[in-house]
Structure formats: structure tokens, C-alpha cells
Amino acid sequence: xxxxxxxxxxxxxxxxxxxxxxxxxxxDGVVAAGGLPTVLPSLDxxxxxQVVDGLDGLLxxxxxxxxxxxxxxxxxxxxxxxxAPRDAWELALIAAARAAGTPVLGICRGIQILNVAFGGxxxxxxxxRGLDGHDQIEQAGAEVHRATITPGSLLHRVVGTGSLxxxxxxxxxxxxxxxxxxxxxSADDGVVEGLEATADAVLAVQWHPELLLDRPPHQAxxxxxxxxxxx
Numbered sequence: 001x002x003x004x005x006x007x008x009x010x011x012x013x014x015x016x017x018x019x020x021x022x023x024x025x026x027x028d029g030v031v032a033a034g035g036l037p038t039v040l041p042s043l044d045x046x047x048x049x050q051v052v053d054g055l056d057g058l059l060x061x062x063x064x065x066x067x068x069x070x071x072x073x074x075x076x077x078x079x080x081x082x083x084a085p086r087d088a089w090e091l092a093l094i095a096a097a098r099a100a101g102t103p104v105l106g107i108c109r110g111i112q113i114l115n116v117a118f119g120g121x122x123x124x125x126x127x128x129r130g131l132d133g134h135d136q137i138e139q140a141g142a143e144v145h146r147a148t149i150t151p152g153s154l155l156h157r158v159v160g161t162g163s164l165x166x167x168x169x170x171x172x173x174x175x176x177x178x179x180x181x182x183x184x185x186s187a188d189d190g191v192v193e194g195l196e197a198t199a200d201a202v203l204a205v206q207w208h209p210e211l212l213l214d215r216p217p218h219q220a221x222x223x224x225x226x227x228x229x230x231x
Contacts, residue, residue, distance in 0.1 A: 003056040003229035007034040008062040008090055008110075011042065012081055026061050026107070029222035032213065034145035035229065042085045045092035052096040056104045060090060060110030062208060066170055071121045078125035080171070080182055092115050098200050105221060106204030107174030111195055113202050118178025118197075126171055132190055135171045140211050144168050147193040149205070153184035154196045154203055158224045159217040166207035166228035168192065173206060201228055 005031065009022035020041040030037040037059075038050065052058065067082040068075045070091070092119040097104050106114040112122050126134050136144050143165025149156045156162060164185075175191035177183060185194025185205065195204045203225070209218035 001230075003035045003226050004049065004054065005030045005037050005057045005059055005134065005192060005225065005229060006055040006060050006093070007037045007038060007059045008038045008040050008086070008093070010061075011040075011086060015152060017185050019048070021062055021074045021215070023210060026059060029210045029213055029219060030059065030183060030226065032219060033222040033226035037223075040089075040150055042083075042089040043146065045088045048089070048092035048096040049099070050210035052093060052100050052102055055102060055229075057105070058144045059225060060094075060104065060106040060113060060204075062108035062110065062169070063126070064109065066109070066116055066122060067110050068122070069230075071116050073121060073124070076124045076128065078128050078171075082215075087113065096133045098202075101201065103201035103225055105194075105225040106202070107210065107221075108206060108208055109208050111192075111204035112172060114202065115174045115181060115195060117177045118181050120178030121176040121179065123173045123175045124174055131173075131191060134173070134191060136167070137169050140167055140208065141211070142167060144214075145187060147185040147187060149185045149194065150183070151183075153204070154224075155184040158203065158220050159219060160220070164217055166205075167211055169205075169208055170206060 011018045027037040065080040107164045212218035
């Protein structure tokens, strides 16, 4: 059986009606790894367990900012637009996936909502903390800086290197790490670039490997998700 991978998406507006959208490259990464992507629109959180029951793996994609209220913080001026239904839906999906033992991969916003789900907090705006150079959308397909990866970590085993060139398209990041998560990759300025769970099948990165699929270490994170989902 082909592993079924649920892929979260962002809300948007078409010409005449609301739409749900997801970058094609996320789907390409899943397909290249041998999985079948299933796009998950934001639904009533009460349906999360039922949805996860029909999946073999969960991919939390990039997108807008997580509402600071979700981690007990006041909204700062530089915080971007939030999406309350998506926050609620993804938090419910994460809880259901953990309960079911379903593997989870988080990318960009995905690492952030995972950290919040585990009780952690976020930096609402890196430049406001004097941490510049992480929102370089004009170089989305380039390895802009390097991430140092913890030896022996799951991420290290997946990508096969202790230093990886990555792209960077974010202005928020992990702050206080959630309970049950460990940092497995960091930028030179200390910004968290990778997390994984100590007791769950959870892997998360701050960069966008789906935009670097022609480089094996980046495709490898999708390979991990599909391989784990097929067990």
C-alpha cells in the first residue's frame, strides 16, 4: 500500500470564493518519496482524530504566523497575519497524530505550530530581536546560510551531514522549546532550525526543503516521513 500523507494548507481567496492552497513542491516531495499526498483543508478540530485515522503520515506546511495567544503572549506590532481556524485545526491534528503514533513532519510554520503544540513559545519577529537575514524570499531556491546539525540526532541520520546549506524564508522562529522536544539544528546566530521529539515520531525544520528537492539531503526529510509512515 502507498503511504497516505496528509498535507495541511493555507486559506486564500479565489476570484469568486474562498480557497485552500498548498505549494506544489510539498506534494512533489511526498510523491518523490513514494507517498500519496492528501490535501487537508482546515476543518472542525473535532474531526481531527477521524482524519488522522485515515492517514499514515502528516505534513505540516509553511504559511502565516501562529496567533501569539496560542502560547500565552500578547501580539507584538511586527507579528504578521494569523489564521485562527488553521491554528485550531493543526493543533488538533498534532494531538491526534501523537495519540495515534502517526509520524509528523513540520516545515517552517510547521516547526512553529509543533513547538506551540508541545507547550513552547515563538519569537514573533526576528529583526525586532536584532536577528536579520532570515526572510530572503528572493533566494528561495538557494542555500543562503548553513545549519549546524546535532550529531546522533534523527535529523543528522536523515540528512547525513552535520552542516547543511539551507534557504530561509521566515521572520518568526522557535523561542522556548516545548516539553518533549529537542533542538537538533541551529543557524550561526542561534536561531533554531530543527526540532525533533524524544518520544514521538516528530521531525521539524525551519527552512523549506521542498524548494530544494534536487539536493538529496532536502528530499531526504520527505523520504523519512514516507518511510516512517509505511511501517
